[in-house]
Amino acid sequence: MNQKIHANSKALATWLQRIVKSLGNHSDRLNAINIFPVADGDTGSNLYLTARSAHDAISKLETADIGELMTMASRAAMESARGNSGTLLAVFMAGMAEPLSGVERLTAPVLATALERGKVRAWSALSDPVSGTMLSVMAVVSDAALTTVRSSALEPESRAALIELLDALCLAAERGVVATENELGELHAAQIVDAGAVGVLIILNELRGTLLGLTIDHEEYSQLHGYGIQDPHIHQVQNRDTGVEVMCTINLDALGAATLRGQLDAIGDSVIMSPVNPTEEGYRWRVHVHVPEAEAALSVIKGMGSPVNVSVTDLCTHDA
Structure with missing residues (x-):
């Protein structure tokens, strides 16, 4: 248990950098299996571009406060988020940032709390959250993290406890991804796992890799159904939805936000609304x-x- 751990703000900045690189490398395969909520083949691209905005925002930031770094990254990601997956990633990061305010070193209890807050924010942002998606993996990981912290015999603030937690949450994430195929009818019929869920797995594996100084073996992802390099771009043979995706940023008070959500729910679907930052009103x-x-x-x-x-954005024009 003498493994060296870097868990400060510089490590989190490195994590964001590694996320961008990994999502860039995996964007084609993530696009290939993107069939839910629409088969528009852009999940990989959306996650990559959103993560890149997050990293760009903090690339020159000098702070010891992990919460400050994550808040700035998540706000930038939110303002330029792409698609369902990118928006939910930004919301998840924003939730994680909240309990990290003033924190200068990640510990197992702090990380577990951050993952729980991220999960709650992501699930509550959607008007109609669906299991078998990246939301499911966020939930499985959060539950595994809290359970590990509560049941651990190790000193909660110790490096060993953080290693134990990182191992547990990545194993849980992998199980969660595999489970998506049987949680969502569209995925089961196509015999693939959810693209956004794989994206969350990649992100969490890079967190573990960053903090423990490890290189992730990307060949392991090829074992996921539909994810092998030889597998087809399954989204291209799915029925394409018509319609458009509309995204924007707007200043609203609590009543205005609730009213707008209700009106959008009445005329569309995949409604996601999440606060970016406070204003005077x-x-x-x-x-x-x-x-x-x-x-x-x-x-x-x-x-x-x-x-x-x-x-x-036209929902039926994306191509991988």
């Missing part, structure tokens, strides 16, 4: 929705305020 909110036509969503959104960072 409420919060800046990142908004995501799938609708048949953009104008329907934009009309509702503009009725609540003045959106910025607006993007409209």
Whole structure:
């Protein structure tokens, strides 16, 4: 148990850098198995671009406060998040940042609490969360982390306890990814695992690798159903949804946010809303929705305020 651990803010910055590299390397395969919630083959690209925004935001930041680093990274990721997967990654990071405020060294209890907060934020951001997705892996990992901390015989603040936790949460993440194939009908029919779930596994494996000074064996991912390099781009043979993805950032108070969520739920699906940062009158909110036509969503959104960072993407034109 004398393994050296680096668990400070510099290590977390390195983690974000490693995430960007790994997601870039895996984006093609993640795109290939992206069929839920729509078969638009962009999960890998969205995770990569969102993570890159997070890392770029803190690349020159000098701070010992892990929470400050994660907050800045998550806000940048939220403002430029891409798609369902990128938005949920940004929200997960924002949740993790909350209990890390003022923390200068990760410990097992602190990391477990951060993962729990990230899970809660991600699940609550979606109006209609679905099991068998990256949300499931976040939940499995959070539960495993809390259970490990509570049942451990090791000194909670020790390096050994952190190693134990990192091992446990990565094993749980892998099991969670494998389980997605049987949790979601579309994945079971296609005999693949969920793309976003694999993305979470990659991210957590890189966290373990960063803190323990390990290189991740990426060949292990090829054992996941549909993920081998020789496997087809399954999203290309799926029925394509029509419609568009609308994303924006808008300032709202609590009532306005609740009202907008309800109105978007009535006209679309895959509604994700999460606060980015506080303002004088409420919060800046990142908004995501799938609708048949953009104008329907934009009309509702503009009725609540003045959106910025607006993007409209055709759901049936993505290709890997």
